[in-house]
Amino acid sequence: MNQNLKKINIYSIYLGAFILVLPIIAFFINAFSFRWFYPQLIPKELSMQAWVRLKLIPREGSRTLEGFLDLWATNPTVIKALINSLTIGFVVTIVSIIIALPAARVLGLFNFKFKKLIIFLMVSPTILPPIAFVLGLNINFISLGFSGSFFGVCLVHLVPIMPYVVLTLTGIFANYNPDFEYQARTLGANKFKTFYLITLPAIAPGMVVAALFAFLVSWSQYLLTFLIGAGKIMTLPLLVFSTASSGNPALTAAISIIFIFPAILILFFTSKFVSGESSATSGFGKI
Amino acid sequence: MTEVNIVNLIKNFSGMTRPAVDNISINIQNGELIALLGPSGCGKTTILKMITGLLTPDNGDILLDNQSILSVPTEKRNVVMVFQNYLLFPYMNVNENVGFSLKMKGDDPKVINKRVQEMLELVKLPDIGERRPKQLSGGQQQRVALARALIANPRLLLLDEPLSNLDAHLRDEMRELITSIQKKLGVTCMFVTHDQEEAVLLADKIALIFDGKLQNFAEPKEFYEKPINVSAAKFFGGVNFIELNKNTNYFDSSIGKIISNQKNVDELHSKCIATIRPENIKISRENIYQDNFFKGKIKSVIFSGTHTRYKIVINNLNLECSLQSLGIQNINKEDEVFVNLPKDKIWIMND
Amino acid sequence: MGGDKTKIILSITPPLLIIILLFYGGIFYGLVQSLGYQPAIGKYEINFDAYYNILFSERYAKLFWTGLALNLWVSFVSTFLAAVLALFAALAIRKTFFGKTVCNFIYSLNLPMPHLVVAVGIIFVFSQSGLLARMLAQLNIISSPGDFPVLVKDKYGVGIILAYIWKESAFFFIILMSVLQSLGENFEELAQSLGANRWQRFRYVILPLVMPSLFSASIIVFAFSFGAYEVPALLGVIYPQMLPVMAFEFFLNPDLNARSEGMALSIIIALIVMILVIIYFWLTQTRIRKD
Ligand SMILES: Nc1ncnc2c1ncn2[C@@H]1O[C@H](COP(=O)(O)OP(=O)(O)OP(=O)(O)O)[C@@H](O)[C@H]1O
Ligand SMILES: [Mg+2]
Numbered sequence: 001m002n003q004n005l006k007k008i009n010i011y012s013i014y015l016g017a018f019i020l021v022l023p024i025i026a027f028f029i030n031a032f033s034f035r036w037f038y039p040q041l042i043p044k045e046l047s048m049q050a051w052v053r054l055k056l057i058p059r060e061g062s063r064t065l066e067g068f069l070d071l072w073a074t075n076p077t078v079i080k081a082l083i084n085s086l087t088i089g090f091v092v093t094i095v096s097i098i099i100a101l102p103a104a105r106v107l108g109l110f111n112f113k114f115k116k117l118i119i120f121l122m123v124s125p126t127i128l129p130p131i132a133f134v135l136g137l138n139i140n141f142i143s144l145g146f147s148g149s150f151f152g153v154c155l156v157h158l159v160p161i162m163p164y165v166v167l168t169l170t171g172i173f174a175n176y177n178p179d180f181e182y183q184a185r186t187l188g189a190n191k192f193k194t195f196y197l198i199t200l201p202a203i204a205p206g207m208v209v210a211a212l213f214a215f216l217v218s219w220s221q222y223l224l225t226f227l228i229g230a231g232k233i234m235t236l237p238l239l240v241f242s243t244a245s246s247g248n249p250a251l252t253a254a255i256s257i258i259f260i261f262p263a264i265l266i267l268f269f270t271s272k273f274v275s276g277e278s279s280a281t282s283g284f285g286k287i
Numbered sequence: 288m289t290e291v292n293i294v295n296l297i298k299n300f301s302g303m304t305r306p307a308v309d310n311i312s313i314n315i316q317n318g319e320l321i322a323l324l325g326p327s328g329c330g331k332t333t334i335l336k337m338i339t340g341l342l343t344p345d346n347g348d349i350l351l352d353n354q355s356i357l358s359v360p361t362e363k364r365n366v367v368m369v370f371q372n373y374l375l376f377p378y379m380n381v382n383e384n385v386g387f388s389l390k391m392k393g394d395d396p397k398v399i400n401k402r403v404q405e406m407l408e409l410v411k412l413p414d415i416g417e418r419r420p421k422q423l424s425g426g427q428q429q430r431v432a433l434a435r436a437l438i439a440n441p442r443l444l445l446l447d448e449p450l451s452n453l454d455a456h457l458r459d460e461m462r463e464l465i466t467s468i469q470k471k472l473g474v475t476c477m478f479v480t481h482d483q484e485e486a487v488l489l490a491d492k493i494a495l496i497f498d499g500k501l502q503n504f505a506e507p508k509e510f511y512e513k514p515i516n517v518s519a520a521k522f523f524g525g526v527n528f529i530e531l532n533k534n535t536n537y538f539d540s541s542i543g544k545i546i547s548n549q550k551n552v553d554e555l556h557s558k559c560i561a562t563i564r565p566e567n568i569k570i571s572r573e574n575i576y577q578d579n580f581f582k583g584k585i586k587s588v589i590f591s592g593t594h595t596r597y598k599i600v601i602n603n604l605n606l607e608c609s610l611q612s613l614g615i616q617n618i619n620k621e622d623e624v625f626v627n628l629p630k631d632k633i634w635i636m637n638d
Numbered sequence: 639m640g641g642d643k644t645k646i647i648l649s650i651t652p653p654l655l656i657i658i659l660l661f662y663g664g665i666f667y668g669l670v671q672s673l674g675y676q677p678a679i680g681k682y683e684i685n686f687d688a689y690y691n692i693l694f695s696e697r698y699a700k701l702f703w704t705g706l707a708l709n710l711w712v713s714f715v716s717t718f719l720a721a722v723l724a725l726f727a728a729l730a731i732r733k734t735f736f737g738k739t740v741c742n743f744i745y746s747l748n749l750p751m752p753h754l755v756v757a758v759g760i761i762f763v764f765s766q767s768g769l770l771a772r773m774l775a776q777l778n779i780i781s782s783p784g785d786f787p788v789l790v791k792d793k794y795g796v797g798i799i800l801a802y803i804w805k806e807s808a809f810f811f812i813i814l815m816s817v818l819q820s821l822g823e824n825f826e827e828l829a830q831s832l833g834a835n836r837w838q839r840f841r842y843v844i845l846p847l848v849m850p851s852l853f854s855a856s857i858i859v860f861a862f863s864f865g866a867y868e869v870p871a872l873l874g875v876i877y878p879q880m881l882p883v884m885a886f887e888f889f890l891n892p893d894l895n896a897r898s899e900g901m902a903l904s905i906i907i908a909l910i911v912m913i914l915v916i917i918y919f920w921l922t923q924t925r926i927r928k929d
Contacts, residue, residue: 013730022770023758039776041773118654125661129882131907134664135885263752264747
C-alpha cells in the first residue's frame with residue numbers, strides 16, 4: 001500500500017478513537033469539577049463536590065474508612081439504586097438462564113415440527129420495541145398487584161432478556177456434540193454428573209458471555225423499570241435519567257460513571273469473545 | 288465375560304417409512320468378537336445405542352447372561368461404547384479421561400492411578416498421561432478411548448467404526464491391537480463397520496444388515512462362499528450372477544445346463560441364482576473339463592500384480608475371472624476360451 | 639418417539655409461556671385498549687376512534703405525521719451513517735498497526751454502553767457549552783456559546799442521530815470485524831492477482847461479502863431506533879416529537895381518554911416495525927431462493 005495513504009489511514013483511526021472517547025472524557029471532567037465555566041477547556045480546580053452531594057464520598061476531613069462506612073450506612077439514594085440494579089440484574093439473568101437452558105438445548109440439537117414458529121415467536125421481542133407491549137402489560141400488572149413491586153420489575157425484565165439468552169444458548173448448542181454426554185453415560189456417569197462434568201464445561205464459556213450481556217440488558221433498562229416500578233423501584237438508569245433531565249451536569253456525570261463501570265468491565269473481559277469467535281469457543285463443536 | 292442375546296429388536300423413528308431396526312435377533316457367545324456390517328444408514332449405530340440404553344427399543348429384548356437390561360439405566364449397564372470420533376473429553380488430560388469411569392464409581396484415587404497406568408501400558412501408550420487430547424494423534428486418541436472403555440471392565444464392549452478415522456497404515460496396527468487385547472481380556476465385543484474386509488479380518492462372526500433387517504449371521508468364510516442372496520453376495524465383492532431355472536437334478540440357464548452338488552437344493556425355488564467367485568472360475572484354450580463348461584470370448588485382460596482379471600462373455604452373459612499371474616497360459620483379448628464353473632464352487636441361492 | 643416429544647414440550651414451554659404471557663399478552667391488551675375497551679373507566683364498546691384521532695383528527699394528525707417523518711428521518715440517517723462509518727473503521731482497523739488492540743477496544747466501547755449514558759455523553763460533548771464548543775473556543779474559532787450550532791435538543795433530531803451513530807456504530811463495527819476476520823484476506827488477494835484495484839476490490843469483493851450481515855444488522859438498528867424511548871426523550875424537543883415519546887406521554891396523560899391514543903400509537907409503532915421486518919425477511923428469502 002502507498003505509504004502516505006497508510007499514514008492517513010492510521011491517523012484517521014486515531015482521530016476516530018479520540019472522537020469516540022470524547023463523551024467519556026467529558027464525564028470525568030464534569031464529575032470531578034463543580035464549577036467548570038465556559039469556555040474553560042480544563043477546569044481550574046478538581047472538586048469532589050458532586051460525589052459528596054451524592055453521599056458517596058464523605059466531606060473533607062472525615063474521609064477515613066469509618067467515615068465512608070458511616071456515610072454509606074445512611075443508605076444514600078445512589079447506593080440504594082445501585083443495589084436494586086445489581087439485584088434485579090442478577091436475579092433476572094440467573095432465572096432466564098435456568099429457564100432457557102433446556103429449551104436452548106432442544107432447539108439447538110433437535111429438529112421438530114413448529115420449531116421455526118417457536119423461534120419466530122421467541123425472536124420477536126428482540127426486534128419489536130418495548131413500548132409496544134409494556135403499556136398494555138402495565139395495566140394488567142396494576143390489576144394483578146405486580147406494579148411497583150420488585151417481582152413485577154424482574155418479570156418484565158425477562159421479556160427482553162429471555163429471548164436473547166435462548167437465542168445465544170441455542171447457537172452454542174447447535175455447535176455442541178451431545179455424543180460426549182452419551183459417552184459419559186456409558187462410562188457410568190449418571191445424569192446429574194454428566195451435566196456438571198460434561199455439558200457445563202462445554203457450554204460454560206459461551207454461557208458466561210451470554211449471562212454478562214443479559215445482565216447488561218437488564219442493567220440498562222429504563223422504560224420497563226420506570227413504568228412497572230411505578231416510582232417505587234429506583235434503579236441507576238432511572239436516577240441517571242432524572243438527574244440528566246433536571247440538569248446538574250456534575251451529578252449526572254458522577255452517577256453515569258457508576259452506571260457505565262460494569263459495561264466497560266464486561267467488555268474488557270469478553271472482548272475476545274465478542275470479536276466473533278464465540279461460537280467456535282463454546283460447545284465442543286462437532287468433530 | 289458375558290453372553291449377549293438380542294431378541295426381536297425393533298426401533299422406529301418418526302419420519303422413516305421402514306423401521307430403522309427391523310426385528311433383529313443375534314446371539315453372541317462369551318468372549319466372542321462380532322461385527323455388525325452393513326451400508327451407511329442400515330441401523331448399526333441405532334442397535335449399539337439401544338444396547339447402551341441411549342435409545343429405547345420399540346419392541347424386543349436385550350439380555351446379558353440371560354437377564355434383561357432394558358430397565359437398567361445406561362450408567363449401570365456396564366456396557367461401554369467407544370464412539371467413532373473417540374470423544375475424549377477435551378478439558379481433561381489423558382489420565383483423567385482414562386480414569387473417568389472409576390471416578391464415577393467412587394474408587395480411591397490411588398487405585399485409579401494404578402489402573403490407569405496399567406491400561407495405558409496395555410494400549411502401548413505408557414508416557415502420555417499428562418497430555419491433553421488435542422496433543423495426541425488420531426491413532427493415539429483411538430487407543431486412549433479404548434483404554435478408557437476397557438478400564439471399566441465392561442460386560443460388553445461396543446466399538447462404533449473403530450478404524451474408519453485412521454489411515455490405512457494405522458488401521459492394520461490398530462486392528463491387531465484390538466484383537467489381541469480383546470482375546471487377552473476375554474471381553475465380549477461387538478463392533479460396527481461398513482467395510483466387509485475389516486469385518487472379515489477382525490470378527491469371529493459377522494451380522495450382515497441391510498435396511499434394518501438381519502440378512503445373515505455367520506462366520507466370515509460363509510459370506511464369501513455361501514452368500515444368502517444377491518445383495519449379500521454383491522456386498523462381499525460378488526460379481527458373477529447367473530439366473531437359473533430349477534430342474535430335477537440340474538439347472539437351466541441362458542448359457543446351458545448347470546449342475547451343482549449343493550446340499551440344500553430342496554430349499555431352492557424354481558427360479559434361483561447361481562454365483563461364483565472370480566478366483567474359482569477356470570479358463571483354458573482347450574476343453575479339459577468334464578462338466579459345467581461353456582465356450583466364451585475374452586473381452587478384456589487387466590493385469591494387477593499377483594492376479595490377472597479377465598472379463599469373459601458367454602452368450603451375452605458377462606463373467607469375471609481372476610487367475611494367479613504366475614504360470615499363466617497365454618490368453619489374450621478376443622481369444623476364444625473354454626470356461627469352467629466347478630460344481631463344488633458354484634453356489635446357488637434364492638433371490 | 640413419545641419420550642422425545644414430551645421432553646421437547648417440557649423444555650420449550652416455560653420460556654415460551656413467559657414470552658407469550660408477558661410480551662404477546664401485553665401487545666394484545668394494548669390492542670384491546672386502543673380499540674376503546676376500557677372497563678376501568680366504564681368503556682366497553684369496540685371502535686377505531688383512537689386510530690382515527692391520531693391519523694386524521696385536527697388535534698393530533700399534524701403531531702403524528704411530523705413525528706412519523708422525524709422517526710423515519712432519524713432512523714434512516716443514523717442507521718445509514720453508523721453502518722458506513724463502521725464499515726470504513728473496520729476496513730481500516732483490520733491491518734496491523736501501532737495501538738490496534740486499544741483502538742479495537744475503543745471502537746467496540748459503545749456496544750455495552752447503555753443508550754441513556756450515550757445520550758448524556760452527547761449532551762456533554764455537543765451542547766452549546768459542551769466539550770466541543772470549548773475546544774473550538776480555545777482555538778478561537780467561535781467566541782460565545784451562541785456561535786456553536788444547536789445540535790442537542792434541536793428540531794431536526796441531530797442530537798438523537800448523533801447518539802444513535804455513537805452507539806450503533808459499535809454494533810456494526812463488531813459484526814463487520816467478525817465477518818471480515820472469518821473471510822480472511824484470501825478473496826482480496828485473489829482479486830488483486832486478477833487485476834482488481836483498491837476500489838474494485840472494495841466494490842466487487844468486500845462489499846458483496848459483508849452486505850448480508852450489514853443488511854441484517856441495519857434492520858435491527860433501524861427497528862431499535864424507530865421504537866426506542868430514552869434517547870429521544872432526553873435529546874428531543876416537544877415539537878416535532880418522535881413517536882415513542884409521544885405514545886408514552888399520551889399514556890401518562892392524567893386524562894384517561896388519551897390512554898387509548900397512547901396505546902394506538904404504540905400499536906402503530908409496532909406495526910410499522912413489523913412490516914419492515916417482514917419486508918426484510920421477504921427480501922432475504924427471495925435472495926436466498928435466487929442463489
Ligand atoms: N434420532 C433419530 N431420528 C430419526 N431418524 C434417525 C435417528 N437416528 C437415526 N435415524 C435414522 O435411522 C437410520 C439408521 O441410522 P444409524 O445411525 O443406525 O445408521 P448406521 O448404520 O449407523 O449408519 P452409518 O454407517 O452412516 O453410521 C438412518 O436412516 C437414520 O437416518
Ligand atoms: Mg453409525
